Amino acid sequence: MDTRTLCLGVLSLGEMSGYDIKKCLEASFRHFFQASYGSIYPALAELARKGYVRVRTIVQEGRPDKKVYSITPAGLEALRAELAAAEPRHRVRSEFLVLMFFAHHLPPERLAEVIDEMIARWERILFEDLAAFEKAEGGPGVGELEPGMRFALGFGRTVLSAALAYVRRQRPGLLREIAERPSGEDAAADGAIAGAGD
Amino acid sequence: MDTRTLCLGVLSLGEMSGYDIKKCLEASFRHFFQASYGSIYPALAELARKGYVRVRTIVQEGRPDKKVYSITPAGLEALRAELAAAEPRHRVRSEFLVLMFFAHHLPPERLAEVIDEMIARWERILFEDLAAFEKAEGGPGVGELEPGMRFALGFGRTVLSAALAYVRRQRPGLLREIAERPSGEDAAADGAIAGAGD
DNA sequence: CCACACATGTAAATTGTTACATGATTGA
């Protein structure tokens, strides 16, 4: 599934500009899908070309004309067809976990830093983004939450909570174990200060 | 972080061919990093060009010569530098959750199918891949498990378990709610059989 | 007899991100 289908999906919730779509994705899809303007604007152009969306240009002063997109019946049909045909993939690409896997190659201070950075990031997502989304009931363009939306939201919250709890629980032990077995990364970092202070 | 660093990391566990690296990644990194031959072979070529790995060619009959790569001191240094400098990202791209978010646009049968497919896939990863990995203590090339490896492994197991439990728990309710509110996808799928059987 | 494991590699196609280009308004 590509950004095109995503945009179409978001537009099925209500008419929006490209800018709004980005906001909406950031608010609601942040933890399982991301898209930049560089993919959203071309996607909208192609959807318009295919007749899946209609464009209404709102003339503005001091800034580019706003282009509000709304889904057409053909677009809704295409969306449903694409969703029904899409195979449900779920990919994780985690540089964080690669770093953890090779933690024994990392300077201990950096390891602690990395873990704390990850904890902070996940806390922010969990408490700011998701809470805000549920409060606003979907943010711009989204009215009442459909059951599936609550499911996706709940999934994010559940999995993030589990991840956060795990990392918090494991942090002290991991740090201790790494500190106890110096596997050469300090020597490598310092060059060859052989036996300094030993 | 790209495939190059990953290959270097895997090679820090022991010498291996490109084919072996793929196997190793599938066994140990499956749930948080994936790479195809199309990215592994070019990565190895560049690592060799940079002097980060040494190549030993083993002549074989009936199949291409096997090329066994081993990391050099320069390679180990580069690996450590790159790991220390890498920022810990963790991205999820889930077509599955997009599908769930727009579940009200999906035919109910398909929705059930999608959920069951996901459950089956995650069960397989959880019970086959991870169990096998822990039993073999790392699979090809990996000796004793470092603390960081256990951390990464445990993370995968924890998060997958949480995901699986959530989906299993929510499945009946979601299916029921979706069945109860027919939001037009059946009519769309059938064309316009207005009032048939009503 | 077919599919899978072994084994390496290239090229095309896809897909997406980042940076650039432009610029007014508003609030801290």
Add this chain to the structure above:
DNA sequence: TCAATCATGTAACAATTTACATGTGTGG
């Protein structure tokens, strides 16, 4: 005054997947 919000779009760049190209041995 500085940063953020609003607003669209393109182009260069990066990274990866998929398909292609080639071929043997083994087990069901």
